[in-house]
Amino acid sequence: MHLPFRLLVLDSRKSVLIIKQINKFPQNLHLTVSMSNMSYDSGVAGMRAAYRSRQELFTESDLVCKEPIGQFKAWFDQARNDPSVMEANAMCLSTASKDGIPSARYVLLKGFGPDGFKFFTNYESRKAKEIEENPKAALTFYWEVLRRSVRVEGNVVRLSVEESDEYFHSRPKASQIGACASNQSTPISGREVLTAQEKYLTTEYSDKEIPRPNWGGYMVIPQSIEFWQGQSDRLHDRIRFRRPQETEKPDGKLLHEGDNGWVFERLAP
Numbered sequence: 001m002h003l004p005f006r007l008l009v010l011d012s013r014k015s016v017l018i019i020k021q022i023n024k025f026p027q028n029l030h031l032t033v034s035m036s037n038m039s040y041d042s043g044v045a046g047m048r049a050a051y052r053s054r055q056e057l058f059t060e061s062d063l064v065c066k067e068p069i070g071q072f073k074a075w076f077d078q079a080r081n082d083p084s085v086m087e088a089n090a091m092c093l094s095t096a097s098k099d100g101i102p103s104a105r106y107v108l109l110k111g112f113g114p115d116g117f118k119f120f121t122n123y124e125s126r127k128a129k130e131i132e133e134n135p136k137a138a139l140t141f142y143w144e145v146l147r148r149s150v151r152v153e154g155n156v157v158r159l160s161v162e163e164s165d166e167y168f169h170s171r172p173k174a175s176q177i178g179a180c181a182s183n184q185s186t187p188i189s190g191r192e193v194l195t196a197q198e199k200y201l202t203t204e205y206s207d208k209e210i211p212r213p214n215w216g217g218y219m220v221i222p223q224s225i226e227f228w229q230g231q232s233d234r235l236h237d238r239i240r241f242r243r244p245q246e247t248e249k250p251d252g253k254l255l256h257e258g259d260n261g262w263v264f265e266r267l268a269p
């Protein structure tokens with residue numbers, strides 16, 4: 001017997017087809033077929049994690065305060081105190097060159113407050129060069145077990161020399177040596193280049209303070225901070241705080257008045 005099928009090609013590059021059996025079953029049948037040799041693991045498209053249930057919504061009344069730094073603290077504290085979150089302070093830092101070519105990598109959050117979000121890096125690295133020519137960045141946290149993500153966007157400034165010195169010298173000596181031994185983001189011929197440099201510096205500074213190399217801190221001053229919480233039905237919760245434009249007035253429907261000069265709004269997922 002032939003059953004009527006409707007064939008939907010979702011994305012031919014990813015070799016994913018949906019075959020719908022008309023009038024028989026309401027659900028779609030997802031099939032992976034080999035249409036080209038470009039796909040190594042087409043099953044990825046069908047991967048789906050269970051998120052939070054409808055009983056665990058993130059609504060406006062769940063905000064612990066009406067400004068984003070306090071809200072970030074509440075979520076961050078939950079993440080850092082959850083033993084299944086290994087590095088709650090890992091965040092993806094996105095920068096772009098002056099021509100708008102983006103790049104992203106993880107760094108560690110090393111402090112936050114009403115002024116912004118701090119991290120430390122090599123001042124000659126790719127990210128630092130991009131920040132110097134285009135001082136804007138985005139930060140993305142994802143705490144998988146909590147089904148939560150936070151996005152921060154804003155301008156970037158260097159931390160003071162004093163703050164960078166203080167933090168650099170507070171790090172374990174091996175990390176200080178490591179920072180000196182590596183010209184971050186430059187090509188090297190092999191790992192031995194690093195270990196030789198590490199050995200030399202360890203001897204050289206065995207009884208002296210290690211001078212801070214061209215390495216230090218930056219702060220992202222937030223213009224917007226979005227809180228995302230995943231729901232199983234994909235109707236995720238998104239509440240974004242942002243600085244309002246000069247003429248913008250909260251209407252209490254789409255845009256709400258927050259504290260400390262912030263406004264907030266719900267975004268469709």
Ligand SMILES: Cc1cc2nc3c(=O)[nH]c(=O)nc-3n(C[C@H](O)[C@H](O)[C@H](O)COP(=O)(O)O)c2cc1C
Binds near residue numbers: 121126185
């Ligand atoms: C979890 C994690 C945390 C990291 N933390 C830092 C950091 O705080 N500072 C840093 O310079 N690189 C950190 N790195 C390494 C960067 O991801 C990246 O390799 C390096 O900074 C060079 O990036 P760039 O060439 O784009 O400048 C971290 C990597 C991971 C995976």
